[in-house]
Amino acid sequence: MRLVLAITGASGAIFGVRLLEALKALDVETHLVVSKWGQQTLEHETGRTLGEIRGLAAATYAAGEMGAAISSGSFKTDGMVVVPASMRTVAAIAHGFGDNLVHRAAEVVLKERRRLVIVPRETPLTEIHLENLLKLARLGVTVLPPDPAFYHRPQTVGEIVDHVVARILDQFGLEAPFAKRWDGDMRRDDVVALRPKS
Numbered sequence: 001m002r003l004v005l006a007i008t009g010a011s012g013a014i015f016g017v018r019l020l021e022a023l024k025a026l027d028v029e030t031h032l033v034v035s036k037w038g039q040q041t042l043e044h045e046t047g048r049t050l051g052e053i054r055g056l057a058a059a060t061y062a063a064g065e066m067g068a069a070i071s072s073g074s075f076k077t078d079g080m081v082v083v084p085a086s087m088r089t090v091a092a093i094a095h096g097f098g099d100n101l102v103h104r105a106a107e108v109v110l111k112e113r114r115r116l117v118i119v120p121r122e123t124p125l126t127e128i129h130l131e132n133l134l135k136l137a138r139l140g141v142t143v144l145p146p147d148p149a150f151y152h153r154p155q156t157v158g159e160i161v162d163h164v165v166a167r168i169l170d171q172f173g174l175e176a177p178f179a180k181r182w183d184g185d186m187r188r189d190d191v192v193a194l195r196p197k198s
């Protein structure tokens, strides 16, 4: 499998980094593009440099590298994930701006009708944000906000991040060893013990 992964300047670069690690472990060929503000937030929030992260991908491109392979539909991929996706990037993709490689690569995935997963991060959302996301959803894009779940009882931030990453991998039929799934069992003893006494 070959995937394009874009990291843009929304908070939550850790989701993109963890996804890169998981894809490498799963032997997926990843093509990484990081926007200018994606790099700034990544280095600020994770304490890791873009140089370190690059080593996790099969190929990396600068956002201004419009001649990159992923800029053309003739370069076959199985899809793309934008994680995290800033509202600027969401707007650019929804309105067809191809003026940097993140926007262009997403445009290519859309025009070739391949799978596009957008992990938008902003709060609260304006009507503009919601309209842009709705437009993308109607085009067949999977809009997957990095909302934490708690039914698996996460104890660390890493477990919360892993849960979101596992949901992204699900979109491509990929199974991470750390994926936790709801099994429908609400009758565990420790769960019952937490319920208020009636």
Ligand SMILES: Cc1cc2nc3c(=O)[nH]c(=O)nc-3n(C[C@H](O)[C@H](O)[C@H](O)COP(=O)(O)O)c2cc1C
Pocket: 007, 008, 009, 010, 011, 035, 036, 037, 038, 040, 041, 044, 085, 086, 087, 088, 089, 121, 122, 123
């Ligand atoms: C520390 C930091 C956190 C940010 N978090 C967000 C965010 O969560 N969502 C968002 O839409 N923009 C956020 N921004 C603003 C974007 O980085 C900015 O709009 C930028 O132009 C996005 O460009 P890009 O989409 O090309 O990366 C943040 C900026 C900084 C410096």
